[in-house]
Amino acid sequence: MRLTAPPSAHTGRRDTEGMAVASFVLALLGLLVLNLVLGPIAIVLAVIALRRDTPRRFRALLGLGLGIADLVVFAVLASVHGAASWSIWGG
Numbered sequence: 001m002r003l004t005a006p007p008s009a010h011t012g013r014r015d016t017e018g019m020a021v022a023s024f025v026l027a028l029l030g031l032l033v034l035n036l037v038l039g040p041i042a043i044v045l046a047v048i049a050l051r052r053d054t055p056r057r058f059r060a061l062l063g064l065g066l067g068i069a070d071l072v073v074f075a076v077l078a079s080v081h082g083a084a085s086w087s088i089w090g091g
Contacts, residue, residue: 023063040072
């Protein structure tokens with residue numbers, strides 16, 4: 001007796017759609033807070049989604065671009081202020 005549906009080729013594509021959307025959302029959020037953490041995560045998710053041929057290619061490309069922008073923003077803020085762009089202590 002089988003309790004779940006048999007695996008299909010569509011399951012993998014749905015996963016890549018989620019990765020593309022997650023990449024975009026995390027990168028967008030990374031522009032505001034935790035850019036050093038969320039930027040690389042967004043980049044990795046976007047690259048994986050693109051390599052697996054996601055149907056949401058544009059969303060993955062936006063996530064990739066914004067993830068890179070997160071790291072650029074961090075680098076600029078770190079060089080201007082001489083420290084991280086965010087701090088645990090708020091100082």
